[in-house]
Amino acid sequence: METSTRREALGDAATDYALEHGLIGLSLRPLAAAVGTSDRMLLYHFKDKDDLVAAVLRISNDRAIAEIRALPRAADVRRAVSDLWDACTTGQLERCQRLYVQAAALGLLGREPYLSVVRESNQLWVGALVDYLVDAGATRGRARRAAVLLDATFMGLMLDLAVEPGPAALRRTVRDLANAVVAITG
Amino acid sequence: METSTRREALGDAATDYALEHGLIGLSLRPLAAAVGTSDRMLLYHFKDKDDLVAAVLRISNDRAIAEIRALPRAADVRRAVSDLWDACTTGQLERCQRLYVQAAALGLLGREPYLSVVRESNQLWVGALVDYLVDAGATRGRARRAAVLLDATFMGLMLDLAVEPGPAALRRTVRDLANAVVAITG
């Protein structure tokens, strides 16, 4: 068993755990126990906790982007927004988004490795959104502009989602957002 | 010196500290030292750490809302969005927003007291936004609908703000958002 494979397996398992239990209070011993190893081993395969967290964030982001890319293309831009929202608020993708929000919140304290990884992840993520909008009929330049708005609003709505009683209350806002995106993409 | 006054003074000082150093890694001893007391005293005036944090969040939110209410009324809705963004990204109000984002991120782990306080704060905050939009000429019902979009997008942009190189890159998005708000408020 080469070292890289073992490291990757641990990274994947740790990502599952982080998606489940959150990133903010994360500590090595419970995580290690959950993935069937010890903190000692995690720190053998990853140089320190930050190294592990950075790996987890990258893996989570990769998964999220893969899910977006696996989405069937939308008939038009308006549907694209609606479908993206549905995708981002169900299943694994929702947890990835929540993890990202937590990392971003940690990042705005200026702490590494969060800041760098979040910056890198965000670029890839917005890129995936742009491609999805382009597939739905938008031109590349306008899609980029719309994707920034889309990304920001989704993040904010994710935060509200935990607070609001039901997801239905936010649907209208998503429709308003879709109108805005349509207006941008022309 | 009545008990309530002392408690309020400590709460204010603790809020200053939290706005400066963030909420997520917050611990009592450094905070106490910074405000010239001891952890022992904080836990005398507040029943536990959660009680203190809840107070801090409320105070921060009150300050933020007070700043919004003190803003001169905007000439129209489009300017209102722009002025709100300027206000939310400068000075103390920016730090209040950042604190709120951190609390919300902690809230989406389902942890109390964050969830309850964030829910309560958000309601008051959106109310202030609605009033500001109404003052700028929007009707109440439409203003409410626009304020939800406004709030969510601002939150998301705050997260991006720490990541993006300069605030200028987000200005265009704020303009796009302003168009959307104008479209909603009619």
Add this chain to the structure above:
DNA sequence: ACTCCTCTGTAGCGGTCGCTACACATCGCC
């Protein structure tokens, strides 16, 4: 003057944290 009640300082408990020293196992290689 005496007591009670509010406030504060000291000191420390029990626990968790990230991380590491050390011993041992296993395995390929010469």
Add this chain to the structure above:
DNA sequence: GGCGATGTGTAGCGACCGCTACAGAGGAGT
């Protein structure tokens, strides 16, 4: 067979955490 490199378990270090027991200081009420 010897031997270094790689992986793993045990045990624990020092630091920090939220929180509390305890004693005392000071002032108000009687």
